[in-house]
Amino acid sequence: MLCIYSSLSYSMTYVYCGLSDGSDWDWLLDQNGNYETIEGTWGRVHQRNGQYFNVFRVTESHFDSKAFSCPAGYTPQPADRGTSRWEVFEIQKPNGTQVLVDSYKTYYNTGGVIPSAYRL
Structure with a gap:
């Protein structure tokens, strides 16, 4: 399924909570009502069929913290x-392996986004 990884720059992003079928989502807020954020690296996971999806790479310890x-x-x-x-x-484990958090994702191809029934 997965064959090529590419990375973009280190950055901060906001976090939301989504249903696994993509039918609903909401921003994740902390106990003070502030938007939750996390630092990591944006990247792409390319598949053999020419499609790809975007990932936000974080270490397991940072994600767990x-x-x-x-x-x-x-x-x-x-x-x-x-x-x-x-x-x-995409969670990067201490032993070097990567694990994707199983959640709904947008697939892209070289011509743009592959149509989907749900949007944020």
Whole structure:
């Protein structure tokens, strides 16, 4: 499924909670009502079929330290710099392996976004 990884620059992004089918989402807020953020690196995961999706790469220890608390059935997801697309977290483990957080994602191809029924 996955074949080529590419990375973009280190940055901060906001976090939202989304349903796994992409039918609903809401911004993740801390106990003071502030938007939750996380630091990491944007990248792309290219697939053999020519499609790709965007990931926000963070270390496992940093992701765990944030202790994101989404409602039942919702998963934390990174918000990609003002777009209305669905991106996912890629957790980098200490042993060098990467794990994708299983959540709804927008697939792209070289011509743009592949149509989807749901948008943020």
